[in-house]
Amino acid sequence: MALSSDSPTDRESSEKITIQNVSRSYESTHALADVSFSVAEGEFCCVVGPSGCGKTTLLRAIAGLDDPDGGSILVGGDPVTGPGLDRGMVFQEYALFPWRTVRGNIRFGLDRPACDCPDCEARVRELIDLVGLDGFEDAYPKELSGGMKQRVGIARALAPDPDILLMDEPFGSVDARTRDRLHAELLDIWTQTGQTVVFVTHDIDEAVTLADRVIVMDADPGTVQSTFSIDLERPRERTSRDFVDHVARIRDELGSPADTSH
Numbered sequence: 001m002a003l004s005s006d007s008p009t010d011r012e013s014s015e016k017i018t019i020q021n022v023s024r025s026y027e028s029t030h031a032l033a034d035v036s037f038s039v040a041e042g043e044f045c046c047v048v049g050p051s052g053c054g055k056t057t058l059l060r061a062i063a064g065l066d067d068p069d070g071g072s073i074l075v076g077g078d079p080v081t082g083p084g085l086d087r088g089m090v091f092q093e094y095a096l097f098p099w100r101t102v103r104g105n106i107r108f109g110l111d112r113p114a115c116d117c118p119d120c121e122a123r124v125r126e127l128i129d130l131v132g133l134d135g136f137e138d139a140y141p142k143e144l145s146g147g148m149k150q151r152v153g154i155a156r157a158l159a160p161d162p163d164i165l166l167m168d169e170p171f172g173s174v175d176a177r178t179r180d181r182l183h184a185e186l187l188d189i190w191t192q193t194g195q196t197v198v199f200v201t202h203d204i205d206e207a208v209t210l211a212d213r214v215i216v217m218d219a220d221p222g223t224v225q226s227t228f229s230i231d232l233e234r235p236r237e238r239t240s241r242d243f244v245d246h247v248a249r250i251r252d253e254l255g256s257p258a259d260t261s262h
Helices: 008-014 055-063 102-108 118-130 146-158 176-193 204-210 241-254
Strands: 015-026 029-040 044-048 070-075 087-090 164-168 196-200 213-218 223-229
Touching: 015 055, 015 196, 029 055, 029 070, 029 196, 029 223, 044 055, 044 204, 055 070, 055 087, 055 164, 055 196, 087 146, 102 118, 102 146, 118 146, 146 164, 146 176, 176 204, 204 241, 213 241, 223 241
Parallel strands: 044 196, 044 213, 087 164, 164 196
Antiparallel strands: 015 029, 015 070, 213 223
16 A cells, blocks of 8 residues: 555545644644644544654644644634534543443533433433443443443543544553454444544554554654555454555554564
8 A cells, every 4th residue: 555645635625624734842842843634524544653743732732622832723614722512532541530430421521411301311321332331330430441441431522422533542551352342342433423533543553453544643843754545444354464564564654663563
């Protein structure tokens, strides 16, 4: 698969997220410098790169949790000026409320977390079913495995039915078997909802497993180095020649050693 760049003529009519010349600095650290790319509506886009390349900073800027020093971020053609219900965020560290049950944590994702109306109850029930947590509605986070906690985080982000799902290395803390299962579940959810997904990861295999397109970033400062389209049918077999070839090309672009996927 050849390296490719975004084609404005191909993507302009369906752009959901437009990042234009975005820069961000923290004191003497240049986290992002002149970052530009777009994400199409309904696309599953992964962002990979070494530590310190600004992946999380970029995701937080799209979420409206961090303000760039320069440039702009548009969602649906409108500038991002802060957080909004149109964007759901899933964090690496789960970020669940320990005093709330599964049901309570998911309910908090609604724009009316204290509401007991039938519609809200039905929405919470729907999400519990969607992420496979039937029977754990009244469990607290301390009673859940890492994979189950992340399912709660995903359900909470999905609660207000956002157009965009932003995911910051959400499966980095779970074991390989659980991660594979969560990949399949996430792709099922994405297929059902049709949401636009921006997924940050340091794992090249994970990116190729999930993405329609992979954005490769470089560090010092954080810039977009290249873009790869992943034209493989799903589900993807990691031992297939095409899959291995995609991983190798992205690894070469990152300058990673051949014996690691991180």
